[in-house]
Amino acid sequence: MTERQLIQEILNTVALVYDFENADEDANEYTLLINHQDNDNRDLEAVNKEMRHYFEDANFDYKEELNPTDTDKPADLRVTIKR
Secondary structure: OOHHHHHHHHHHHHOOEEEEEEEEOOOOEEEEEEEOOOOOOOOHHHHHHHHHHHHHHOOOEEEEEEOOOOOOOOOOEEEEEEO
């Protein structure tokens, strides 16, 4: 499984809508823009905690920004992960 596939598997497990804002596969660093799916009532902090757990278990460094304002697309969460 490639690193990108692992990232997609984790995000699909948490059931979120996501877009790669930046993907530097040579440096193994990815920035993701994440949104709740329609009718998803989960608290954003709880979703972030669950996602952090999965990424840290997969040996990624994890940095999040809740409700980022400097994005080209609207996002509930911006996450930068790196191995």
